[in-house]
Amino acid sequence: MKNKAITRALCLFLIILSLFAFAPRSAAYQPAYSNVIVGLFYGANALPGANLQNVTGCGAGYEFGMLDSGRQFVPIGASTTETKISMLRDRNMVYKDGQYVAGTDGSVVVGCFHIQLNTYYSTYAEAEAQAQLYSGGFVKYSFGKYYVCVGEYLSQAEANNALVSRGFVDASVTSGTTDTVVVVVTGTDRILLEYENGSGSGLVVRPISHDGTKPQTWFRGFRYYGMFQYIRVGGGDLTVLNIVDIEDYVKGVIPYEMANSWPIEALKAQAVCARTYVAAFRGKHGIFDVCNTEDCQVYRGTGSANAVTDCAVDETAGQYMMYNGSLAIAYYSSSNGGASENSENVWPNSVPYLRGKIDPYEAAVADLIPNYYWTVTYTREEITQRLRTRGYNCGTIVSMAVTETTPTGNVYKITLKDENGRTFTFTKGENIRFLLGVRSIRFTINDFTGDEVVYVDEGGTLGSLIARAYAIGKDLIASILGRNDVYAINGKGEKVIVLKEDNDEPSDLFVIKGSGYGHNVGMSQWGAYSMALKYNMTYRDILTFYFTGVTIE
Template sequence: MSANGQTTTITVKNGKLTLNGKTIDASTYTLPTTANSASTVLINGKRYRGTIRIDLHGGSFTVVNVIPTEDYLAGVLPKEMSSSWPQEAQKAQAVAARTFALHNRGRHKDAGYDLCTSTHCQSYGGVTGEEQGSTAAIAATYGEVLTYQGNLIDAVFHTDSGGMTDRSEDVWGSQIPYLRPAKELEMNTQPWKRTFSADTFAAKLARKKDIGKLLRITLSPLTVGKSATDRSASGRVKSATFAGTKGTLRLTGNDLRSLFSLPSTLFDLGLSGSTVTANGYGAGHGLGLSQWGARAFAAKGMKYQDILSHYYAGTTLKQLYKK
């Protein structure tokens, strides 16, 4: 990594940090940087704002980017939403991403940092990933967050709802009052299809329980926006039952999505001969803001404030801090 025009090579030797071959008798080291807020640090070919902290963990180390929230968002927004999309959609995403980040500070505190750089938290690309349109949306919503009854919300979002978002208890099992079903402008969006041989499908089911040869799948037909005993208000799979030569197995929609790497839980599932077919819509968990849905609303002229209130029921938009 390099900062201030100097390159630093960091390794671990005999359980201690070494910088350019020199042992550091400390478990944490902060890379020196200039006071200039525009200065950046280059790490493995990518540039980052803020400061860089190295935390020693046994025989390895963690590189932590310590950065102000707004600068962090500049590296997040283009990774989560295209900078070419309508500004009102990007503004909605900026507020959601800012709220999510602040609500989830300390999510990885046991590892010594707040948020990871993957989709488990939010994708983050540092300066290398910044885009002009995204930065403009962040600036236009500077410091704005969503609250519910005075508290920051967990502003989760996903790629595409398929036509309707869902309520939290049908996805995560716990009721969150602002994560309620919300209809989209279009239904049955982002269709997808996956096929499996019945033997392959049964072999994957066996990771949960061996039911032998697959004989039957019991699941209500999908209609987006229509619930059933085994489907949520949006039509997502709550559970499906599988019968085989050695017994039966009931799995949740989330179990099936994970087990078979499906884009969403909004799907039909059927057995025909020796083939199992999953036909579905959307991508992601289906809670909170739908990114493609926000794009559609923005293209129709909806302002970001209204987009946010559509996806996060009963919330209040608040400016938490100013420039």
């Protein structure tokens, strides 16, 4: 008895000890769901029909079901061993050039009218056993009930005639609802299943593994992990979604947001950014989390991933970037041109971890970055037109100048003046970047100081840039680089300004010279590349440099 009590006490002691041992460790961030719902085709790009194909073609096939509120797959009992299936909206469809489109004119047509038996069943298996008794029989799942349907006809009348001629009693002609999704064997009119379960409850198709490995599915030229969902938003064509484990999603983003040949620490930084971004933007697009374009993050499945990019995801698995206990949204762009920027100087809002910094790393690989230094030139008429197409009722623009820069030297404000003396002022990076159509907010306007001087030809025209310029004085020869308001005499004996710092002067031509590409907020991908390659820094070094005060958990 006594021994048992001691054992019990010891156990209790160990349990309490273990609680204390583990309790102080801060728990890693747990995402709301372990998977991500990615929009592949949606909105105006929704599809009348969508073909899936097993990558291996080994005949493992697919299961059909729906998602529960925890985004887990709920089977409806239906499956197929077909490796190529297509999901269609419920209307008369014709198979043409490898796709199903609306219509009736072709050799393979799927009609949307069916004979439906009045009896229904509570399981797929029972209904399927009955459906197999009829030529052209299939099961229709409708709000938890399983019906037997027969045939596919192009019109109500045609289906009615068939109902009579085939001698059906206790049956009627049906067509689907605005939510119905039809599954056929690709390239045929053979219906495998019809599914309707109310708006928003799309059919989910889960590929079955043929050998225990994670199955991949071809869809429209790309391979994907995970499941697919088909929802007829507003009763229209199919919105096609990919439901994929969050780590597999990140594996499908990294090689498209960064080159798959980049150093692994840069790829790991990108992986943490991509994972954090998607966790922070659940439901960004309403019925799905993120789209597959630059609007969110480019995602194209498994096609461009390699061992290194997958490794970058695996080695950071489950890690998120956090600030004060919340997800720190990881904004990034290709390059910042020399300095990142405070979020409020670019976008409307101030975010504490999105602070501008001089970036010494990116510059170290400037010669490797395509179009790192760029020039955009506008005539008076061109810049005037840019303003007018954006709704500004301005006269001809005669001057344009950077009138405020941030502490890191990025452009914060520009001021334009028209021929009538009216001024137009624009602030914040993205407003300015889009107005001017330039690659970054690190630029100057008509600033010819520095290493470059403009050569003036005999006609007085500003010519090409030259690297060195000197003035010959009475006693000395001095460089005129960096001086204000340097003039030259042209061939006609007229004074022509060569160098000027007061950009408010009227000008015929606006020369915008800058560096970098992107919004300048957060991580520079080329900076990350440089830190990993040239400075042997880790992904944690990279992220904590570009995101002030964050932790990687």
